[in-house]
Amino acid sequence: MILLGIDLSCTLVQTIAIVGVTGLISIIFLVNLYCYLTCGRCTTKLKMEGKTVIITGANSGIGKETASDLAKRGARVIMACRNLDTAKAVQEEIIKETGNTSVILKKLDLSSQQSVREFAADINKTESKLHVLIHNAGMALAFRGAKSVDDIELTMATNHFGPFLLTHLLIDLLKKTAPSRIVVVASELYKLASVNLNNLNPVNTKPAAYIYYVSKYANIYFTRELARRLEGTGVTANFLHPGMIDSGIWRNVPFPLNYPMKLITRGFFKTTEQGAQTTIHLAVAEELNGVSGKYFMDCKEASLNRAAMDMEKALKLWEESAKIVKLTEKDPQI
Numbered sequence: 001m002i003l004l005g006i007d008l009s010c011t012l013v014q015t016i017a018i019v020g021v022t023g024l025i026s027i028i029f030l031v032n033l034y035c036y037l038t039c040g041r042c043t044t045k046l047k048m049e050g051k052t053v054i055i056t057g058a059n060s061g062i063g064k065e066t067a068s069d070l071a072k073r074g075a076r077v078i079m080a081c082r083n084l085d086t087a088k089a090v091q092e093e094i095i096k097e098t099g100n101t102s103v104i105l106k107k108l109d110l111s112s113q114q115s116v117r118e119f120a121a122d123i124n125k126t127e128s129k130l131h132v133l134i135h136n137a138g139m140a141l142a143f144r145g146a147k148s149v150d151d152i153e154l155t156m157a158t159n160h161f162g163p164f165l166l167t168h169l170l171i172d173l174l175k176k177t178a179p180s181r182i183v184v185v186a187s188e189l190y191k192l193a194s195v196n197l198n199n200l201n202p203v204n205t206k207p208a209a210y211i212y213y214v215s216k217y218a219n220i221y222f223t224r225e226l227a228r229r230l231e232g233t234g235v236t237a238n239f240l241h242p243g244m245i246d247s248g249i250w251r252n253v254p255f256p257l258n259y260p261m262k263l264i265t266r267g268f269f270k271t272t273e274q275g276a277q278t279t280i281h282l283a284v285a286e287e288l289n290g291v292s293g294k295y296f297m298d299c300k301e302a303s304l305n306r307a308a309m310d311m312e313k314a315l316k317l318w319e320e321s322a323k324i325v326k327l328t329e330k331d332p333q334i
Contacts, residue, residue, distance in 0.1 A: 039243070039270060039274045039277065039298055040277055040278060040281070040297070040298025040299030040300055041277050041299060042069075042277050042278075042280040042281040042284065042285065042299060043299075044281075044284055044285050044286060046073065046284050046285075046286060047073050047074050048070060048073040048074050048075035048131075048284065049073075049074035049075070050074075051074075051075045051076065051129075051131040051132065052075070052076045052078065052127060052129050052130050052131055052132075052177075053070050053075045053076065053077050053078065053131060053132040053133075053134065053283065054078045054080055054123070054130065054132070054133050054134065054170075055067050055070070055077065055078070055079060055080065055134045055136055056080045056081075056108060056110060056134065056135055056136050056137035056163070056166075057080075057081065057082075057136045057137025057138065058077070058079035058080065058081060058087070058090070058136065059079065059081045059083060059086050059087035059090045060086070060090070061272050061275075062136065062185070062242055062272050062275040062276040062279060063134075063136040063137065063276075064090055064094075064272065065272045065273050065275070065276035066134060066136060066276045066279050066280055066283070067079055067090075067094055067103070068094050068097065068098065069276065069280050070132075070280070070283065070284070071094050071095075071098040071100040071102075071103050072098045072100070073284065074100060075100075075102075075131075075132075076102040076104070077094075077100070077102065077103045077104065078104045078105075078106055078123070078127075079091055079103065079104065079105045079106070080106055080107075080108035080119060080137070081105065081106075081107070081108060081137075082107070082108065082109045082110070082137075084105065084107055087105050088105060091103055091105045106119060106122065106123075107119065108137075108166075110137055110157070110158045110159075110162025110163065110166070111139075111148040111149070111150075111152075111154055111157040111158045111162060112148065112149050112150065112157075112162075113150050113161075113162075113165060113325055113326070114149075116162055116165045116166050116169065117165075117169065119166070120166060120169030120170055121169075123170060123173065124169070124170070124172075124173055127173065129173070129176070129177045130170060130173045130174050130177050130180060131177055131180050131181070132180065132181045132182075132183065132283045133166075133167065133170060133174060133180075133181070133182045133183070134182075134183045134185075134279060134283060135163040135166075135167075135182070135183065135184045135185060135219075136183075136185045136279065137158065137159075137162075138158065138159045138185065138212075138215075139154070139155055139158045139159065139212075140155065140208075140209065140212040141154065141155055141208035141209065141211075141212070142208060142209055144208055145203065145204055145206075145207075145208040145211065146208075147203055151201075151203075152201050152203075152324065153201055153202055153203045153211060155208065155211045155212055155215050156200065156201065156202070156211060156214070156215050156218070158215075159212070159215035159216070159218070159219065160200075160215045160218040160219060160222065160321070161321060161324055161325050163184065163219070163222070164222055164321045164322075164325060165325040165327070167182060167226065167334070168325075168327060168331055168332055168333075168334055169331065169332060170332075171235070171332050171334050172332045174235045175233050175234070175235055178233060178234025178235050179234045179235075179236070179289065179290075180234065180235050180236075181235070181236050181237075181238070181282065181283060181288075182223075182226065182235065182236065182237040182238075183237075183238060183239070183240070183279055183282045183283055184219050184222070184223045184237065184238070184239040184240070185219075185239070185240060185242060185279060186216050186219040186220050186223070186239045186240060186241060186295075187213075187216040187219075187241050187242075188241040188297065189212070189213045189216055190213060190216040190217040190219075190220055190308065191305060192210075192213045193210060193213035193214045193216075193217050194214075194217070194307070195214055195217045195218055195221065195313070195317065196214075197313060197316045197317055197320060200218070200317070200320050200321065200324060201324060202214070217308070218317060218321075219239060220239060220295070220304065220308050221308070221313060221314040221317040221318075222314070222317065222318065222321070223237050223238070223239040223293070224293055224308075224309075224311065224314050225311070225314040225315055225317070225318045226334065227292040227293030228293065228311070228314075229334045230292065230334065231292070236288070236290065236291060236292035237292055237293065238282050238288070238291065238292060238293065238294050238295075238296060239294075239295055239296070240278045240279060240282060240295065240296040240297065241278070241295070241296070241297045241302065242270075242275040242276070242278055242279065243270040243274065243275050243278075243297070243298070277298075277299055278296050278297065278298060278299050281296070281299040282296060285299075
């Protein structure tokens with residue numbers, strides 16, 4: 001309709017668009033404000049001079065934030081990373097920002113059992129202490145799966161089997177250093193999946209994104225059984241949900257879904273600094289001395305569903321995982 005030279009239909013569309021954009025911006029602002037006010041934060045000021053910490057995947061996301069925080073506390077931080085080119089720049093950035101020159105970079109590809117063994121052998125040879133082992137690194141594929149160099153489904157190899165093997169190979173050093181801690185970054189997304197204990201290497205059997213949920217479920221079973229086996233050793237093992245994070249893990253979302261995904265992650269997800277808080281809390285909080293086998297969100301203990309509490313399934317996952325990573329009697333036992 002045109003009235004007095006004004007195209008009212010055009011004006012109406014423009015008005016609706018302005019209202020819509022304004023509304024979306026307002027929602028994003030309120031969500032971010034809510035996250036800022038309610039997200040758990042690690043409040044302890046505890047220093048970590050004399051402590052050695054390994055953080056896998058410390059070159060980006062919440063791993064980078066965790067490394068930076070612990071470096072500020074004076075810890076000797078070992079960044080265990082697959083991409084050394086990217087990690088080198090992050091290492092230099094953390095040293096410059098924190099003034100802590102004890103930030104060490106070492107090569108680790110969790111999807112490769114040979115890389116895990118080489119990394120662990122190097123640590124056992126060069127490090128006399130290990131106070132905290134943080135299993136942070138993770139990967140998520142969108143649709144198409146892939147296999148590791150060991151013919152294991154790539155997401156499971158990286159997110160579960162690599163940490164499982166690495167923990168075994170470093171456990172004697174952790175026991176020697178006790179009291180020490182193992183921190184596993186899991187996810188509340190485990191609730192979207194179930195674990196087929198008869199097929200822990202699900203190559204091309206499920207959508208790749210679903211396997212990510214399975215790997216996080218495996219993290220939970222693994223950590224609960226680990227905590228049970230470590231009772232009385234002085235080594236604790238806890239796991240956490242960091243929240244939905246605006247991090248690089250979403251980079252594999254394909255076109256054209258990547259554009260709306262960017263809007264969602266930047267508008268509604270936690271920042272990496274917010275997402276790292278629970279990991280940091282589990283690594284340093286004094287009140288968690290001796291606490292083991294627990295699940296945390298927003299720096300508070302959280303509950304699991306009934307299936308995730310099944311210790312018989314946790315034991316079977318452990319036994320099957322030991323076969324897949326080819327543990328031998330010569331390897332350290334837990």
